[in-house]
Amino acid sequence: MSNAPRIEAEDDLYARDGSAWSRREAELLRQGRFGEIDIANVIEEIESVGRSERQRLKSNYRLVIQHLLKWQYQPERRSRSWTDTIRMQRTNIESNEEDSPSLKGEAAEIVAAAYRLAKKDAADETDLPLSTFPETCPYSAEQLRARDFLPE
Incomplete structure (x- = not known):
């Protein structure tokens, strides 16, 4: 039964x-x-899982980019907190891409979307004009993942 x-x-x-x-x-x-x-809602829920995984990865990239921009454009304010955040988010990127390997193949697109937000965040936090930062992300997905990469 x-x-x-x-x-x-x-x-x-x-x-x-x-x-x-x-x-x-x-x-x-x-x-x-x-x-x-309930087919319609099951489909919606399955699709939302994929969107959530992508959004989580985008958020990880966004934080790495934001902190790398601050590192690069305000070297006088560099802190351990920034490097800790970069390291933690790189670990999260690695974990999330291991859990969803197909997203690693979409990294360039995800990074581009994350960059649009990260440069605004960096501008807000640094009080630098948004125009200070490049139009497109100056870091490759490989650099964003690389444990020791920091721009100078």
């Missing part, structure tokens, strides 16, 4: 309780009750 409740048309568990909905959908899948699965 099934532990998963039958999905009725008026049932909107997805909107009311996402956690209960996900447990129910997983149980329906385990039981092979494919006709009862």
